[in-house]
Amino acid sequence: MNLAELPCRTLAIVRGRDREAALRTVLTLAEEGLTASEVSLTTADALWVIERARRSLGPSALLGAGTVLTAADAARAAEAGASFLVTPGITDTESRLPHLIGAFTPTEVIEAGRRGALAVKLFPASLGGPAYLSALRAPFPEVPFLPVGGVDAASAAAYLAAGAVAVGVGSPLIGDAADGGDLAALRTRAAHWRAALTEAAAR
Template sequence: MDLRAALAAHRLVAIVRGTDPDAALHSIGVLAEEGITLVEISLSGADALGVLERAHRRFGDRVLLGAGTVLTAAEAQAAHRAGAAYAVTPGLGDGVDAARALGMPVLAGVLTPTEVIAAQAAGVEALKLFPAAQAGGSAYLKALRGPFPDALFVPVGGIDETTARACLAAGAVAVGVGGPLVGDAADGGSLPALRVRARAFRDVVREASA
């Protein structure tokens, strides 16, 4: 998988983390129907590896599935076996190294300039700026892009529609959105409400790409 190209094309990573595995799977289906097909399944959700495996079987290449919250080598290996096409980490560590060794592209969590340098040295494909909103949102992203103009930043953490619009305008290649997009759908909540939110975020991305 070419993660760099996927991020540039889709500009939105939906982060699914739920307490109900069946609801999480249904949520991925709704996202796909609404054209949001770059999806991260967080390993901190209930039976996340099972959800990943089932989603991989059901959707195949129609949905680009990644494993999120990959912390350890064992988690990277398990995610790879379950069908993850890429790994997303909250920081640098064994999960990054193991995913790279498996040939999985990595969206690695960073916050500081020192971490950006370390992530680039590790050969990751893109940088998950986390927690983005709490660190200063688009203003902090703009400041980081000064010394790292060619880095592919994906702000994650507290990204709502307004913050997403600002971060994309400030040069983010994409944004990662969990709660403000998925809401409680992956816990068994309303799928029609998820569909409405998906359309709203899809419109934000379209505006930013116009």
């Protein structure tokens, strides 16, 4: 799994109160070319969403589970068909699956690396912004960072310019789609996101 090769270097974060709507959101994003999604385990019936999305998208789809807090969460997500796991912080989630481990401070970045993180999920990224990412990259130039939290199209481009391998985006892209909102509006947001990020992602 190479995060630098994600379409628009974007991981879509799906979190919602309606399992059918959350599933439709993942599938619609894939149709619109944003083929890497994380389904938060705080989503209604999240494991069902992951399982059904995996059936529809096939074994090669980049479909992960987010807000993974325990080893039991990790095991259930893997069984449902997740191909990677995302944690909000340093957790005990031993699994054969690649991990994107949440961290914010230098000490946490070191610990995430010690635990074999595929990438460090810089969270909540909005507390420091692209300037903080640049500062972190000075002592950690080889660490792949994926900023999450308050990321919109403008800040996403700035994070990529600051050296992020990719970005994670939730509500600015998803809107209310995973709660049963308008999928046509989701398609429009996805198109705008692709237009805004295609050039930045290619740098």
